[in-house]
Amino acid sequence: MNFSFFSPVEIIFGQGVSKNIAGYIPSLYSKNKNIVCSDFASKFEVKTKSKIEKALVITGKNKGRAGEVINSLKRSGISCELFVQPSEPSIDDIINGVELARKSEVDFVVAIGGGSVIDAGKAIAALTTNTDNIMKYLEVIGDGVPLSEKPLPMIAIPTTSGTGAEVTSNAVISSDKHQVKVSLRSNMMYPDIAIIDPELTIFASPEITATTGMDALTQLIESFTSKFANPITDALSQEGIRRVARSFKKAYSEPLNIEARSDMSFAAMLSGITLSNAKLGAVHGIAGPMGGMVNAPHGLLCASLLGPVISANVRVANDIAINQNQNNLVNNHVSSNQEFQIIGEDIKITLNKYSKIAQILTNNTGLVECNDLINYINELLHHLKIKEISSKALPKFELSQIELIAQKSKDSSSMKGNPVTLSFNQIKNIIEQSFFSKI
Numbered sequence: 001m002n003f004s005f006f007s008p009v010e011i012i013f014g015q016g017v018s019k020n021i022a023g024y025i026p027s028l029y030s031k032n033k034n035i036v037c038s039d040f041a042s043k044f045e046v047k048t049k050s051k052i053e054k055a056l057v058i059t060g061k062n063k064g065r066a067g068e069v070i071n072s073l074k075r076s077g078i079s080c081e082l083f084v085q086p087s088e089p090s091i092d093d094i095i096n097g098v099e100l101a102r103k104s105e106v107d108f109v110v111a112i113g114g115g116s117v118i119d120a121g122k123a124i125a126a127l128t129t130n131t132d133n134i135m136k137y138l139e140v141i142g143d144g145v146p147l148s149e150k151p152l153p154m155i156a157i158p159t160t161s162g163t164g165a166e167v168t169s170n171a172v173i174s175s176d177k178h179q180v181k182v183s184l185r186s187n188m189m190y191p192d193i194a195i196i197d198p199e200l201t202i203f204a205s206p207e208i209t210a211t212t213g214m215d216a217l218t219q220l221i222e223s224f225t226s227k228f229a230n231p232i233t234d235a236l237s238q239e240g241i242r243r244v245a246r247s248f249k250k251a252y253s254e255p256l257n258i259e260a261r262s263d264m265s266f267a268a269m270l271s272g273i274t275l276s277n278a279k280l281g282a283v284h285g286i287a288g289p290m291g292g293m294v295n296a297p298h299g300l301l302c303a304s305l306l307g308p309v310i311s312a313n314v315r316v317a318n319d320i321a322i323n324q325n326q327n328n329l330v331n332n333h334v335s336s337n338q339e340f341q342i343i344g345e346d347i348k349i350t351l352n353k354y355s356k357i358a359q360i361l362t363n364n365t366g367l368v369e370c371n372d373l374i375n376y377i378n379e380l381l382h383h384l385k386i387k388e389i390s391s392k393a394l395p396k397f398e399l400s401q402i403e404l405i406a407q408k409s410k411d412s413s414s415m416k417g418n419p420v421t422l423s424f425n426q427i428k429n430i431i432e433q434s435f436f437s438k439i
């Protein structure tokens with residue numbers, strides 16, 4: 001057994017914990033004694049500070065959500081500069097945030113909001129101290145040069161249960177020019193502290209609860225079945241799926257049910273930890289390029305793709321298993337002419353993992369099949385009214401767009417974690433099924 005596991009974020013979890021954010025500042029300070037790095041300081045003539053005095057607080061469009069946090073900081077003598085990130089961050093948003101952070105000489109960043117706000121916080125914290133043009137550091141459309149300086153200290157406070165961005169090391173940023181979403185990524189970009197307060201998520205609308213929860217569930221399933229999964233991520237992702245099975249529908253139907261909200265916050269956090277270590281799969285491989293072309297919530301794309309991707313993966317895995325059996329029977333040799341080949345993970349493990357997911361979600365410890373899993377997902381999407389949200393938020397793709405997404409998906413980094421290799425035509429079929437499906 002060989003694997004590595006890394007999760008450096010200090011996690012503060014519990015109902016009401018965000019009210020005492022000032023109480024965690026000493027911990028933030030002890031982790032970042034040299035608060036302003038020397039290179040940044042000399043370039044911008046900022047004196048190196050010995051204590052934390054000023055915060056950049058990043059919020060979503062509902063600024064009121066940050067009220068208690070700002071008051072707690074102010075009561076402890078910390079002044080706050082506010083930056084509003086109303087939607088998924090673009091390159092220009094990050095440049096504006098960095099400008100404000102430098103001009104205001106903030107000492108640390110607090111991001112309180114959904115995944116977009118936390119991603120903006122991570123990117124702004126990173127690029128305030130790493131002073132070259134943003135394109136130098138971005139993956140895919142930029143040079144992908146690693147960060148050289150430690151980002152500003154950062155506290156992440158999620159108000160939704162979805163991306164798990166509070167415990168991951170990348171920030172997703174959209175480029176209007178390139179019509180694509182890309183990541184700024186570094187092991188130095190993990191937030192120092194994640195304050196996860198399920199009470200904050202009771203304000204999430206049913207639509208947000210549904211789409212963000214589907215993102216968390218998808219991340220748990222994809223990291224569990226990823227070819228990079230390890231025994232620790234396996235344990236965590238199964239626990240996350242268990243929490244989702246127990247509480248997703250309840251959190252959606254009873255927004256004030258704090259136990260259900262806690263389970264979903266916990267599951268989303270676990271999904272961030274597992275995806276950081278085990279990567280993801282075809283749903284995210286396709287949702288990435290698709291999200292760069294349509295203005296739709298990431299979780300909605302995941303919801304729409306999840307069933308078709310599982311069906312395709314299980315079908316390919318079964319085909320390979322049958323081929324292997326036949327070939328083994330003939331001459332104990334696997335044909336090199338197979339259209340698809342398992343990458344890494346043993347095919348039996350992949351199929352067993354899908355059965356395990358079906359068992360957990362359907363609460364059935366007996367024999368369950370892929371169809372039971374697909375039926376569960378369809379029933380869940382129906383309960384969450386995903387079809388209604390889709391009809392409002394998802395435009396129809398032309399065939400040429402579907403082919404372009406399929407092409408980009410094949411090369412995306414998430415696709416590399418998928419347990420089986422999918423052909424261009426299979427990816428195209430998945431997109432057609434997801435978009436035109438009658439969920």
Ligand SMILES: [Fe+2]
Nearest residue numbers: 163215219298
């Ligand atoms: Fe996701």
